[in-house]
Amino acid sequence: MSSLLRFCTLVASVAVTSALTVAEINGNKFLSPYNGQTVSNVSGVITAKGPDGLWIRSTTSDKDARTSESVYVFGRTFGANLTVGDAIAIGGKVVEYRSNKDYVYLTEISTPVLERKVSSGNTVKPLVIGKDTSNPPTEQFTSLDGGDVFAVPNNVSLVSVANPVLEPKKYGMDFWESLCGELVTVRRPTAVAKPNSFGDTWVVGDWRVTGRNGRDGLTMTDKDANPETIIIGSPLDGTTNPKTTKLGDKLEEITGIVTYAFGFYRILPSTALKVTNSQQPTLPSTTKILSSGKCSGLTFGAYNVENLAPTSAHLPSVAAHIVDYLKSPDLMFLQEVQDDNGPTNDAVVSANLTLSTLIAAISAAGGPTYAFTDIAPSDDQDGGQPGGNIRTAYLYKPSLLRLHKPNPGTALDATEVLPGPALSFNPGRIDPANAAWGASRKPLVAQWEVVGKGGKATGGFFTVNVHFGSKGGSSSIQGDARPPVNGGVDDRQAQAEITANFVKSIRDVSKSAHVITAGDFNEFAFVDPLTTYTSISGLKDLDAAVGIRPVERYTYLFDMNAQQLDHMFVSPSMLQGGKKARYEHVHINTWVDAAAMGPTENMLHSLAGTNDTNQQPMGLQRPPPHVQ
Ligand SMILES: *[C@@H]1O[C@H](CO)[C@@H](O)[C@H](O)[C@H]1NC(C)=O
Ligand SMILES: *[C@@H]1O[C@H](CO)[C@@H](O)[C@H](O)[C@H]1NC(C)=O
Ligand SMILES: *[C@@H]1O[C@H](CO)[C@@H](O)[C@H](O)[C@H]1NC(C)=O
Ligand SMILES: *[C@@H]1O[C@H](CO)[C@@H](O)[C@H](O)[C@H]1NC(C)=O
Ligand SMILES: *[C@@H]1O[C@H](CO)[C@@H](O)[C@H](O)[C@H]1NC(C)=O
Numbered sequence: 001m002s003s004l005l006r007f008c009t010l011v012a013s014v015a016v017t018s019a020l021t022v023a024e025i026n027g028n029k030f031l032s033p034y035n036g037q038t039v040s041n042v043s044g045v046i047t048a049k050g051p052d053g054l055w056i057r058s059t060t061s062d063k064d065a066r067t068s069e070s071v072y073v074f075g076r077t078f079g080a081n082l083t084v085g086d087a088i089a090i091g092g093k094v095v096e097y098r099s100n101k102d103y104v105y106l107t108e109i110s111t112p113v114l115e116r117k118v119s120s121g122n123t124v125k126p127l128v129i130g131k132d133t134s135n136p137p138t139e140q141f142t143s144l145d146g147g148d149v150f151a152v153p154n155n156v157s158l159v160s161v162a163n164p165v166l167e168p169k170k171y172g173m174d175f176w177e178s179l180c181g182e183l184v185t186v187r188r189p190t191a192v193a194k195p196n197s198f199g200d201t202w203v204v205g206d207w208r209v210t211g212r213n214g215r216d217g218l219t220m221t222d223k224d225a226n227p228e229t230i231i232i233g234s235p236l237d238g239t240t241n242p243k244t245t246k247l248g249d250k251l252e253e254i255t256g257i258v259t260y261a262f263g264f265y266r267i268l269p270s271t272a273l274k275v276t277n278s279q280q281p282t283l284p285s286t287t288k289i290l291s292s293g294k295c296s297g298l299t300f301g302a303y304n305v306e307n308l309a310p311t312s313a314h315l316p317s318v319a320a321h322i323v324d325y326l327k328s329p330d331l332m333f334l335q336e337v338q339d340d341n342g343p344t345n346d347a348v349v350s351a352n353l354t355l356s357t358l359i360a361a362i363s364a365a366g367g368p369t370y371a372f373t374d375i376a377p378s379d380d381q382d383g384g385q386p387g388g389n390i391r392t393a394y395l396y397k398p399s400l401l402r403l404h405k406p407n408p409g410t411a412l413d414a415t416e417v418l419p420g421p422a423l424s425f426n427p428g429r430i431d432p433a434n435a436a437w438g439a440s441r442k443p444l445v446a447q448w449e450v451v452g453k454g455g456k457a458t459g460g461f462f463t464v465n466v467h468f469g470s471k472g473g474s475s476s477i478q479g480d481a482r483p484p485v486n487g488g489v490d491d492r493q494a495q496a497e498i499t500a501n502f503v504k505s506i507r508d509v510s511k512s513a514h515v516i517t518a519g520d521f522n523e524f525a526f527v528d529p530l531t532t533y534t535s536i537s538g539l540k541d542l543d544a545a546v547g548i549r550p551v552e553r554y555t556y557l558f559d560m561n562a563q564q565l566d567h568m569f570v571s572p573s574m575l576q577g578g579k580k581a582r583y584e585h586v587h588i589n590t591w592v593d594a595a596a597m598g599p600t601e602n603m604l605h606s607l608a609g610t611n612d613t614n615q616q617p618m619g620l621q622r623p624p625p626h627v628q
Pocket of ligand 4: 102155158474475481485
């Protein structure tokens with residue numbers, strides 16, 4: 001009892017604290033030990049000024065890498081008469097600020113009062129990252145992630161509650177947190193993604209990185225999601241970052257302030273980014289995987305065509321990509337084909353006009369005249385843009401391929417595996433009434449025959465075209481929830497199991513049945529829904545089967561990562577007995593700038609890609625202005 005009383009007395013006595021250093025205020029954890037308290041006589045030199053405040057750096061370092069020597073002083077009018085290089089002593093209130101409950105807090109001093117101006121004209125030198133600091137950690141984000149930022153279950157702890165002691169040499173978020181408020185320089189920066197609509201751009205400097213791909217982006221791999229990157233936010237001088245920066249662009253040296261906002265640690269640069277050099281060639285080469293026109297050398301492409309409607313502005317470029325870059329595969333797996341009047345929200349569900357318009361454009365671009373097959377979903381039941389009724393569909397060369405005993409199912413028919421193996425509905429949807437699909441696409445299964453001389457079938461195979469549920473609802477990879485929320489992962493887990501069991505039932509009838517599943521799985525190959533998928537189905541990840549280097553396995557850029565949501569998985573029967581599969585990712589949409597970007601890419605003998613609009617752009621949302 002008495003010790004409790006003493007404790008209370010102590011808290012009261014430090015409510016106004018004198019002569020704290022900036023490092024003491026920041027402390028060695030994410031949250032300040034002085035949060036909510038009024039402080040005075042905090043001294044530092046002004047290192048930068050912004051529209052809503054300024055940053056000070058302590059003149060007496062505590063030599064502890066965990067405690068930042070700098071802090072943000074929030075106050076719109078404070079410092080009107082002060083300038084960079086002024087040494088000042090201030091009072092104010094220590095505040096932990098975040099604009100959204102899912103973000104990490106930023107430590108700042110608010111309602112500042114200038115107590116003393118000590119001197120002016122002090123030299124302000126930025127810390128060069130990787131030289132004056134340790135190198136940013138390259139794999140893990142926080143000690144709270146259990147070693148895997150995509151582990152399930154997720155959101156088992158919160159940074160704001162666990163508030164671990166920072167380990168800046170081990171964890172990326174700890175590293176950037178330990179530099180919050182600091183003026184830093186990024187030497188020889190490279191853009192590792194495209195800017196968002198505000199011009200915010202992910203970069204790495206000249207420090208050691210992991211996951212670098214041939215385009216100088218960083219590819220996410222198992223247990224390595226690239227925390228060594230940093231996003232460059234709005235310039236402090238009111239200029240605007242370019243919006244056309246591309247993957248792998250080299251930039252001028254960046255100097256600015258480390259802070260946290262909109263879900264990410266970021267650097268606010270003193271002035272706008274400037275591109276000095278871009279990767280060459282600008283566009284990828286066309287695929288070298290060509291059809292032999294026979295059963296022994298068929299080609300397959302996959303393309304998320306992103307809300308494609310008959311009137312879509314990007315329809316001609318999709319057609320040109322299929323002809324020029326994918327060299328007109330014998331069979332195309334398409335995702336996100338909208339109905340005949342696109343997002344108009346009425347009872348129309350047929351995509352015949354959308355698909356025939358695309359086919360005409362392909363033919364006009366010098367390609368073959370494809371045939372198509374799809375199954376229209378029930379109106380408004382499969383997710384995506386309201387009214388668009390997106391679905392998966394196939395384009396195929398009718399001179400070479402045909403459906404085996406066609407018997408198309410409706411949106412509600414569940415196709416089943418019959419002896420043979422054969423399908424009860426061809427094409428058909430897998431268990432469309434199953435609650436696991438929720439408002440998302442049901443996989444489209446088809447059984448095909450290869451047309452030989454005289455119209456005789458010379459072989460056959462099954463395809464499953466998938467577009468699993470989206471990652472909407474994900475929290476920021478640098479947010480409060482640890483591991484971060486992987487939106488829709490439970491749905492995708494159930495969808496993966498249903499689809500895998502369907503494939504297994506084909507393979508249970510005949511181990512030599514050829515099965516190709518492809519499309520937008522909205523998940524990484526090394527994450528649980530897809531590891532379950534391969535283990536139940538017995539299918540092989542084609543990337544691994546043909547030995548594509550893990551860093552070259554990407555079909556999409558999201559946050560700091562080149563990543564792979566689109567995949568092809570094939571039955572072992574297609575890889576055995578001297579058969580040799582080839583596979584490429586054709587980066588028609590990841591290498592270009594955001595304005596030029598059409599939909600996505602991948603090529604079995606393959607091709608896939610994605611503006612996956614369903615993925616939650618957590619960091620792109622602007623909260624209300626910083627008001628307290
Ligand atoms: C403020 O702190 C400085 C040391 O940084 C000290 O010399 C000075 O006496 C303090 N002033 C007050 C009023 O506490
Ligand atoms: C800035 O200086 C001017 C003139 O000395 C003074 O009138 C004004 O109050 C000062 N502003 C602040 C915010 O200290
Ligand atoms: C769409 O085309 C298919 C043949 O591919 C045909 O059976 C069906 O009736 C068409 N639907 C509409 C609404 O025109
Ligand atoms: C994570 O869990 C906490 C409860 O512990 C909850 O308040 C928060 O909303 C969750 N975060 C997300 C992004 O779902
Ligand atoms: C991505 O899709 C959204 C929604 O359809 C669209 O508004 C946006 O323009 C697309 N972005 C690009 C770069 O194609």
